[in-house]
Amino acid sequence: xxxxxxxxxxxxxxGCFGCHMSLLDIDEHLFELVGRVAFDxxxxxxxxHCGPCDIGLIEGGxxxxxxxxxxxxxxxxxxxxxxxxxxxxxxxxxxQRNHLDLGACLQQVYRFRDDIEDAAVPDDPELPLLLxxxxxxxxxxxxxxxxxxxxxxxxxxxxxxGDLIAGRTPRLGHALLRFD
Amino acid sequence: MPEVxxxxxxxxxxxxxxxxxxxxxxxxxxxxxxxxxxPSLTAVARELAVPRSRVEGVAGFYSFLYPAPIGRYRxxxxxxxxxxxxxxxxxxxxxxxxxxxxxGKPSExxxxxxxxTSCTGLCDQGPAVLVNGRAITRLDxxxxxxxxxxxxxxxxxxxxxxxxxxxxxxxRRRDALLGPTFQPGSALAAxxxxxxxxxxxxxxxxxxxxxxxxxxxxxxxxxxxxxxAGPDKVVVCNADxxxxxxxxxxxxxxxxxxxxxxxxxxxxxxxxxxxGLVYLRGEYRFLLEPLRALLDRMRGDxxxxxxxxxxxxxDFDIDIHLGAGAYVCGEETALLExxxxxxxxxRIRPPFPVTRGYLGxxxxxxxxxTLAKTTLISLGGGAAFAATGTAQSTGTKLLSISGDCALPGxxxxxFGVTIERVLEDCGAGDAQLVQVGGASGVTxxxxxxxxxxxxxxxxxxxxxxxxxxxxDPFDIARNFVHFFAHESCGFCTPxxxxxxxxxxxxxxxxxxxxxxxxxxxIEWVDRLLRNASHCGLGSSAANPVVDTxxxxxxxxxxxxxxxxFEPAFDLDAALADARRITGRDDPAAHLDxxxxx
Ligand SMILES: Cc1cc2nc3c(=O)[nH]c(=O)nc-3n(C[C@H](O)[C@H](O)[C@H](O)COP(=O)(O)O)c2cc1C
Ligand code: SF4
Ligand code: SF4
Numbered sequence: 058x059x060x061x062x063x064x065x066x067x068x069x070x071x072g073c074f075g076c077h078m079s080l081l082d083i084d085e086h087l088f089e090l091v092g093r094v095a096f097d098x099x100x101x102x103x104x105x106h107c108g109p110c111d112i113g114l115i116e117g118g119x120x121x122x123x124x125x126x127x128x129x130x131x132x133x134x135x136x137x138x139x140x141x142x143x144x145x146x147x148x149x150x151x152x153q154r155n156h157l158d159l160g161a162c163l164q165q166v167y168r169f170r171d172d173i174e175d176a177a178v179p180d181d182p183e184l185p186l187l188l189x190x191x192x193x194x195x196x197x198x199x200x201x202x203x204x205x206x207x208x209x210x211x212x213x214x215x216x217x218x219g220d221l222i223a224g225r226t227p228r229l230g231h232a233l234l235r236f237d
Numbered sequence: 238m239p240e241v242x243x244x245x246x247x248x249x250x251x252x253x254x255x256x257x258x259x260x261x262x263x264x265x266x267x268x269x270x271x272x273x274x275x276p277s278l279t280a281v282a283r284e285l286a287v288p289r290s291r292v293e294g295v296a297g298f299y300s301f302l303y304p305a306p307i308g309r310y311r312x313x314x315x316x317x318x319x320x321x322x323x324x325x326x327x328x329x330x331x332x333x334x335x336x337x338x339x340x341g342k343p344s345e346x347x348x349x350x351x352x353x354t355s356c357t358g359l360c361d362q363g364p365a366v367l368v369n370g371r372a373i374t375r376l377d378x379x380x381x382x383x384x385x386x387x388x389x390x391x392x393x394x395x396x397x398x399x400x401x402x403x404x405x406x407x408x409r410r411r412d413a414l415l416g417p418t419f420q421p422g423s424a425l426a427a428x429x430x431x432x433x434x435x436x437x438x439x440x441x442x443x444x445x446x447x448x449x450x451x452x453x454x455x456x457x458x459x460x461x462x463x464x465x466a467g468p469d470k471v472v473v474c475n476a477d478x479x480x481x482x483x484x485x486x487x488x489x490x491x492x493x494x495x496x497x498x499x500x501x502x503x504x505x506x507x508x509x510x511x512x513g514l515v516y517l518r519g520e521y522r523f524l525l526e527p528l529r530a531l532l533d534r535m536r537g538d539x540x541x542x543x544x545x546x547x548x549x550x551x552d553f554d555i556d557i558h559l560g561a562g563a564y565v566c567g568e569e570t571a572l573l574e575x576x577x578x579x580x581x582x583x584r585i586r587p588p589f590p591v592t593r594g595y596l597g598x599x600x601x602x603x604x605x606x607t608l609a610k611t612t613l614i615s616l617g618g619g620a621a622f623a624a625t626g627t628a629q630s631t632g633t634k635l636l637s638i639s640g641d642c643a644l645p646g647x648x649x650x651x652f653g654v655t656i657e658r659v660l661e662d663c664g665a666g667d668a669q670l671v672q673v674g675g676a677s678g679v680t681x682x683x684x685x686x687x688x689x690x691x692x693x694x695x696x697x698x699x700x701x702x703x704x705x706x707x708x709d710p711f712d713i714a715r716n717f718v719h720f721f722a723h724e725s726c727g728f729c730t731p732x733x734x735x736x737x738x739x740x741x742x743x744x745x746x747x748x749x750x751x752x753x754x755x756x757x758x759i760e761w762v763d764r765l766l767r768n769a770s771h772c773g774l775g776s777s778a779a780n781p782v783v784d785t786x787x788x789x790x791x792x793x794x795x796x797x798x799x800x801x802f803e804p805a806f807d808l809d810a811a812l813a814d815a816r817r818i819t820g821r822d823d824p825a826a827h828l829d830x831x832x833x834x
Contacts, residue, residue: 122812122828132802159814180819186826188811199754199802 063111066097070124071151072117075208076142082211093222107134114141118148119192123185132198143207145194152191159189206235244269245280256285259295259578263302264559272303298580300562301519308343308350310388315365317356317481318716319639325364328381335385349388356481357520360639361407361646370522373401406488407646412633415649421495422540424612428503429548437507442619444631449475449604450698461591463508465599470510472501473602476517477560477567480675482700485635486605488647490524494531500608504601505553513555516572519562564724568772569602582728583772626652630691638663640703657686667705675700676717677777680784710789714781715743721778732775735766745805746796752803
């Protein structure tokens with residue numbers, strides 16, 4: 058009898074999609090993966106909202122209000138939530154703005170550049186507002202596991218998912234643990 | 238300000254150009270300039286022919302060394318929980334207001350800086366401050382006003398009222414050690430009659446165990462050192478006394494130092510050591526001159542130096558090194574590093590100090606009280622010493638009692654005394670809990686007050702802090718967690734990161750933003766600290782939290798905001814800047830139903 062497929066959702070918050078690329082980097086294991094899981098909300102499916110899932114993978118930190126909403130939607134729906142990559146775990150590269158004043162940052166980008174006319178900081182309600190700082194995901198919701206790396210290697214992600222799917226507590230050996 | 242180079246040259250020359258005196262040199266250079274100007278670090282490196290990075294590394298390690306300009310009056314409030322209970326935080330704020338400074342930032346004119354420091358060992362007469370390293374006790378608003386005036390008028394410290402600097406012994410109960418008067422030289426003379434082997438045998442019979450915390454059997458340590466290869470053995474007296482709530486070594490050094498020094502000579506006689514070193518914590522700087530004077534007197538009386546008491550070949554002398562505000566330096570291998578003029582990073586053991594200690598030489602490290610006790614053994618014999626106390630904890634123990642009690646101070650009891658009895662004696666009628674052994678010790682709840690002070694039951698290096706029913710156990714644990722996070726030497730990740738995480742969780746709970754899962758995370762960090770830390774600081778850093786979580790859990794649970802997850806910060810407030818910048822206040826410009834005003 059076929060085991061029911063696990064449902065997996067993924068998203069990129071304040072990240073560069075590098076971690077998603079790494080997920081795709083598992084080469085022929087992709088066939089194995091789709092044999093064992095079904096994707097819910099994810100850039101790979103273009104499903105807009107997350108339903109009940111077994112596993113959620115979060116790339117990127119939390120930089121704006123939309124990230125907060127998405128992250129909470131994932132937490133509400135995913136039994137196991139995993140922070141994937143340096144940005145999700147520490148804020149990563151985007152968190153470089155944390156020691157700058159947000160106002161000065163926005164002014165620099167939207168007002169003081171030579172090549173834009175009617176320069177002003179956009180105030181369209183359609184746009185999510187920026188948080189004062191970029192936060193790691195575990196400071197906003199409860200996170201169950203962390204996969205370090207920028208990005209973590211495809212191999213590491215595959216080992217981790219393989220363990221989760223098989224029902225083992227995921228363990229990345231020394232060789233798969235990296236912080237850059 | 239005097240010229241840098243001549244000052245540095247003079248100080249370095251005083252230390253014979255010895256790089257192992259780097260820490261002492263920096264302390265003395267700083268005494269001249271008030272801080273360590275960059276050129277002085279360069280000059281020290283040049284004069285000692287060591288890399289500047291090493292000098293900078295040492296200057297950056299110790300809390301009491303200042304590589305950046307600091308106030309000409311450096312005022313440090315002791316921040317132990319007992320000081321806080323006596324109102325130290327409010328007094329600090331009052332002084333800051335009067336002098337127009339913010340805590341931690343020197344005033345713009347460079348006149349004064351005000352900050353906190355770890356326990357200064359004056360818990361029985363707090364709140365205490367250190368002004369340029371000199372201790373002032375029993376602070377109150379009147380004293381704060383006077384200090385503000387003296388600082389504003391830039392009155393030199395020497396001309397401040399002597400009463401400020403009055404430090405009491407507050408000995409409340411005397412037994413074998415503190416009771417009898419001591420005839421200097423008598424203990425040494427008695428040991429010389431027995432010969433080194435006979436004397437060590439008396440030490441064995443006494444069963445004396447270390448009073449510094451770990452409780453290691455002293456004669457075993459001495460014997461290992463005696464038997465270790467190497468002719469230049471060393472006896473070190475650990476007078477770092479950094480454990481919050483402990484101050485018995487201060488009293489011993491202030492009023493019974495002959496016993497301590499003679500104890501060092503007794504250790505030298507047993508082991509064959511010729512060099513003695515005292516590592517005196519920077520907070521006790523005020524004891525340095527009197528102790529040096531006593532050493533001179535002992536030399537004059539033939540109790541130190543060559544052929545002690547006429548015994549040919551028994552040569553031993555003692556020097557005193559100062560610490561500079563680092564709790565970890567009480568750990569014996571960190572202490573040795575510090576004595577060698579380095580950063581106080583604990584060593585990997587083995588090898589143990591008894592085989593490779595100070596400068597690689599076989600070294601005995603003993604606590605002040607341990608050494609003082611050896612004079613009793615020499616005078617009365619090992620068996621008589623072992624007659625008091627319990628089977629595994631012989632003799633008496635000095636307790637430093639502070640907190641919510643009528644009579645704080647030093648109490649000497651035979652080992653085995655119940656906590657109940659101690660509480661009764663010190664006038665603690667309403668005790669809710671007692672922290673025995675300091676921040677790294679054990680939290681004792683009311684239902685355990687019949688337990689006994691002894692290595693077999695409740696071990697202690699001597700701290701005994703009493704908290705009455707008005708105190709919140711969570712606040713106490715949080716104070717200790719802050720202490721450990723501040724004092725972690727940063728060498729190993731479990732402790733450096735673990736103590737910071739623990740502090741984050743405790744602060745989150747204190748803000749009322751805690752969630753049930755945080756308690757689980759705290760317990761997880763506790764296990765990590767305990768199992769993975771490099772030295773005792775990290776492995777005991779979680780003790781107060783572990784104990785209070787078990788014995789006073791409601792004090793934590795009361796603070797939980799939810800049973801799920803709660804962020805440590807206000808998400809809607811984190812959008813406030815962006816709202817202001819964009820001028821938006823629409824519903825999408827808020828989180829969690831927060832609304833603009
Ligand atoms: C973090 C830490 C701090 C310590 N602080 C002190 C101290 O201030 N005084 C002390 O005598 N021992 C202290 N110790 C214990 C020493 O490492 C060592 O065990 C002791 O000095 C040995 O002397 P004893 O056998 O006479 O007790 C500390 C240990 C640790 C792990
Ligand atoms: S962790 Fe690295 S690869 Fe992943 S999103 Fe961040 S920057 Fe990109
Ligand atoms: S446990 Fe803490 S104090 Fe000890 S070595 Fe590690 S970081 Fe330093």
